[in-house]
Amino acid sequence: MEKYLEEAPKSWKYRLVLAAVPKDGAPYEDSFSVHIDRPVSYWDQIYTFLSDPQVRVDAYRSEGRVLVTVSLRTEVSVPCARCLEPARTEVGGELRYIFSLRRDEQQREKAEESKDGEEEIIILDSWEDEIDLGQLIWEVLITALPGAVLCSPDCLGLCPQCGANLNLGPCGCKKESRDPRFDVLRNFVEDSGK
Structure with a gap:
């Protein structure tokens, strides 16, 4: 079956x-x-x-x-x-x-x-x-x-770094002020400014 x-x-x-x-x-x-x-x-x-x-x-x-x-x-x-x-x-x-x-x-x-x-x-x-x-x-x-x-x-979903369920409480991961998904754009802007 x-x-x-x-x-x-x-x-x-x-x-x-x-x-x-x-x-x-x-x-x-x-x-x-x-x-x-x-x-x-x-x-x-x-x-x-x-x-x-x-x-x-x-x-x-x-x-x-x-x-x-x-x-x-x-x-x-x-x-x-x-x-x-x-x-x-x-x-x-x-x-x-x-x-x-x-x-x-x-x-x-x-x-x-x-x-x-x-x-x-x-x-x-x-x-x-x-x-x-x-x-x-x-x-x-x-x-x-x-x-x-x-x-x-x-x-609240899952922590994008460690995968902990954020509904159960904070996971203890260091919170970054920037979103790593935008690193490519940030690098592009920095390179075009040179």
Whole structure:
């Protein structure tokens, strides 16, 4: 078993049966939770889930299409972007998908491809009677994960010289009045003044 999840778990066997979505345009709603049994690795960041993600699926029919909205809420722990201590944050996201069983949809979509703001239409085969929600839930989850989380807004981070966590107290390193990152510019100015 892999140490981290990098794709939707195979155990996510959630389906939207198309026959359950009313043909009169009335909304279909479903809520459930998905289980994540290990941390998720995404963009070199490790996200540990503190609760099972709560998923909500809303669907309705319109103009021969099925519009599906998948939303998700959960809480994760991730290393603080400044001090690397665990930081908790709530995560939530939502994506909308458009599905069609109409064969002429592909030609219509190609004709409208040049329009800005058009959403991609996922063409289902005529024999398909359900939509696999596992990959859709994974997409919502991944797009909702934050890039940088702080343990607190006033986190002091790590000492750039010794690496000590400055939130726990001063580290004892000699504080320089100048920033060593600007030494190259300082040398350039001194050399150009000669």
